[in-house]
Every structure is written in C-alpha cells, then in structure tokens.
Amino acid sequence: MSEAAIEKLDLANSDPWSVPLDKIDMSDPSLFQTDTLWGYFERLRKEDPVHYCKESMFGPYWSLTKFNDIMQVDKNHAVFTSEPGITLPDRPEDFQTPNFISMDPPKHDVQRKAVTSVVAPFNLAKMEPIIRERVQTILEGLPVGEVFNWVDLVSVELTTQMLATLFDFPFEQRRKLTYWSDMATSGELAGGPTPEPVRRAALLECLEVFTGLWNERINNDPSEDIDLISMMAHNPDTQNMDPMEYLGNLILLIVGGNDTTRNSLTGGVYFLNQFPGEYDKLRANPDLIPKMIPEIIRFQTPLAYMRRTAKEDIVIGGKTIKKGDKVVMWYVSGNRDEEVIDQPNEFIIDRANPRHHLSFGFGIHRCMGNRLAEMQLRIAWEEILKRFAKVEVVGEPVRVQSSFVKGYSELNVIVHPH
Numbered sequence: 001m002s003e004a005a006i007e008k009l010d011l012a013n014s015d016p017w018s019v020p021l022d023k024i025d026m027s028d029p030s031l032f033q034t035d036t037l038w039g040y041f042e043r044l045r046k047e048d049p050v051h052y053c054k055e056s057m058f059g060p061y062w063s064l065t066k067f068n069d070i071m072q073v074d075k076n077h078a079v080f081t082s083e084p085g086i087t088l089p090d091r092p093e094d095f096q097t098p099n100f101i102s103m104d105p106p107k108h109d110v111q112r113k114a115v116t117s118v119v120a121p122f123n124l125a126k127m128e129p130i131i132r133e134r135v136q137t138i139l140e141g142l143p144v145g146e147v148f149n150w151v152d153l154v155s156v157e158l159t160t161q162m163l164a165t166l167f168d169f170p171f172e173q174r175r176k177l178t179y180w181s182d183m184a185t186s187g188e189l190a191g192g193p194t195p196e197p198v199r200r201a202a203l204l205e206c207l208e209v210f211t212g213l214w215n216e217r218i219n220n221d222p223s224e225d226i227d228l229i230s231m232m233a234h235n236p237d238t239q240n241m242d243p244m245e246y247l248g249n250l251i252l253l254i255v256g257g258n259d260t261t262r263n264s265l266t267g268g269v270y271f272l273n274q275f276p277g278e279y280d281k282l283r284a285n286p287d288l289i290p291k292m293i294p295e296i297i298r299f300q301t302p303l304a305y306m307r308r309t310a311k312e313d314i315v316i317g318g319k320t321i322k323k324g325d326k327v328v329m330w331y332v333s334g335n336r337d338e339e340v341i342d343q344p345n346e347f348i349i350d351r352a353n354p355r356h357h358l359s360f361g362f363g364i365h366r367c368m369g370n371r372l373a374e375m376q377l378r379i380a381w382e383e384i385l386k387r388f389a390k391v392e393v394v395g396e397p398v399r400v401q402s403s404f405v406k407g408y409s410e411l412n413v414i415v416h417p418h
C-alpha cells in the first residue's frame, strides 16, 4: 500500500465540515456510492469554491463547485482543452479511443456536425412513435403487485432499445450495447471493478460488430440513411476514420445515450417517492411532465462532472490554475448552488425556469442528445402516468461506484395500476 493510500481519509464516514479542507477529494467514488457527497460540496461552495486536491487516485486536480465558475470554464474552450480526455483518469497511451467530446475545434466541430442530424427535430419526430410503442410494450410487461428492479426492467431496457433504434442495431442483441457501455465507463482506471484486459476485449468486440455493420451499409443509398452508422459511413468527414476513432465515436454515442437517460429514468421514480407532494401535483396535472423532465435531469445530474485541462495559467476565484492542470467542473455541485438556484435541494416539478441547470454542459460540447433524452423521458412518463397510479419505491437504491456516472444499479419498486 502506498503512503498516500495509508494517509487517505475515509471521507464517506467522516464529518464533511471537520475534515481538513486539503483532504477533501471529491473524485473518491465511495462518496457517490454512499450518497455522502452533498455536505462536502456544500462546504466547498462556501469555503473553497475553487479547490485544489493534491492527491487522489487520479493524481492532482482542481474542483470547480459553483454554477457560474463552471459555466465560465465550460464556455472557454480556448483556454480549457478537452484533450486528451474529459474524465479524470488518463487512458493508457496504447489504447486511445479518440472521439469528438475529447477534441477541440476545428476537428470537434467537423465530427459533431457529421452525426448531429441523427438527433435533428425531423429525425426525433420519426423516432417518437417507435419509442412510444417500445415504452408501451415494456410497461405492459411489468409484473404488477410484485417487487422488481426498475433499473433492469425499465430504465436499462428502454434506453437500450432506444440506442438499438439509433444505430439500427440487431434488436435481439441489444443488451450487448449496455454491456459495452458498462465496460467503457468501468475500468480499473476509472475506479471501477473491471480489469483492464477484460475491458479492452469487450471494446474490441464492440468494434468488430460495428465494423461488420458499417461494411454492410457502406454501399446503401445515402439518401435513405436514418441510422448513425450509415451516416458516419457516408459522410466525407467521418468515412475515413481509423478504427480506434470509429470505436471512440461509437462509445461516445453509446455511453452518451445510455447511462445518462437510464439514470434519469430511475432518478425520477426515486425523487417522486422522496417528495410525495410533487407526485400528487403530477397526478393532478400530467401537463407538468415537460417541466418535470429538466428538473429530474438537474436533480439527478447523470454525469457528475466533465474535466478540462488548462492550456495556460489562468486565475479563477482568486486561485491560479497552472498550464497543464486538470480542472473538474462538478455539474452535480453547480446544480445545487444556492446562489443561482432557488431551494436547490428541493425537487420541484413546476419550477419557473427548469432548464437553467448544468447537466448538459455549456458551450461547444453542450450535449448533442439533450432533446432526444428529454423526449424519451417525456414519453416514458406520459405512458407511466396513463397506466399506474403509483410506482412505489420499496427500498433504498443501490448506487453505482463512480464519481463520473452518477447512477443506480438497483431500485426496487411495486407498480400499482389505476
């Protein structure tokens, strides 16, 4: 065991207000698994909003915890680069999977533009009836009156089906998408339990399957493209990607569209049970769904942070961030910043300005799939309300051990039909 490991405090079992400031390391995944992060973030926002952590499992890094500081950095891509990556761990040099979330202009802009039309309003409108039908089938199949895991039977299933739609991926093999997404975000380097060789093997399998689909579609008529693989295969800006770049962009879309929406769908059920007055409001007025969706996304913050790296020395909040330093924008904390959001720790489904949150980021990397995610969640809630008087949570959720993907592996519920 290294000295750093011996000295490291058990933050999840300590008092956030009495731990020495320089021992606070918000990248510690156990804070997220045990849901003990909130006191630490509140303290940092008050006492040290631009916080330096000298030692962590990912090395030294800065934490930004206030809404406006985060927005300022997210918009400043000239000084804060997304290269070489947007999570704290640096990926091993011999297994780089470049993708446009980890690129700066001009390459970022070109690659984003090449795939962005798959989530354009025109395509979303085409997807809406397919998604609705799939939601209906999933909900109709739920075991009424029995305890079951909402994450598995609804959230994972639904987001996986939606991804299969986006890629026009063989429907019966769709759970592979979930598996690859899990492998991409859970590695030893990301603080997760999967050994690196297993992770690599899974991602190479992903590449192999998708290369097969690419080869099948490359000669199809481009004017009929509605899936992402065909779009990438036919677009001059993406058709010459090398294999690892193709893999990188696939992983980006799989992870982007998978964990995030999945955890918002679980979070919504959990929050409505934690705030039963809001559930009553919703039942009385289902027209509140479109306002509730962004509130769920704020309250959940499915990606806890994005990382940047400073390209030059810069002062923020009186602290000098040095060229080369890693900077973490903690969206999860900015979304609870009491100076910007009224009663931030309350889940309120009819807020005046619910889209004013950081969960999708800001600036040139702002989430490409935000409207798709909102549409999916809206449809899911419309169909849930039609069928069930209540989705009752019957136990505390099991949370994922990650300080990046903020989510759940289990939420036991019973559904009560009307």
Ligand code: HEM
Pocket: 074, 100, 101, 102, 112, 119, 252, 253, 256, 257, 258, 260, 261, 264, 297, 301, 302, 303, 306, 359, 360, 361, 362, 363, 364, 365, 366, 367, 368, 369, 370, 372, 373
């Ligand atoms: C509630 C659901 C979602 C959340 C919270 C979310 C969150 C985010 C965040 C925080 C970023 C980075 C923003 C930044 O650096 O400023 C991002 C980027 C991205 N998201 Fe999402 N996302 C969601 C759903 C989706 C879906 C469904 C897709 C699938 C199409 C998707 C695809 C992407 C892509 C491709 C990027 C990279 C954009 C770029 O670098 O230009 N996301 N998302």
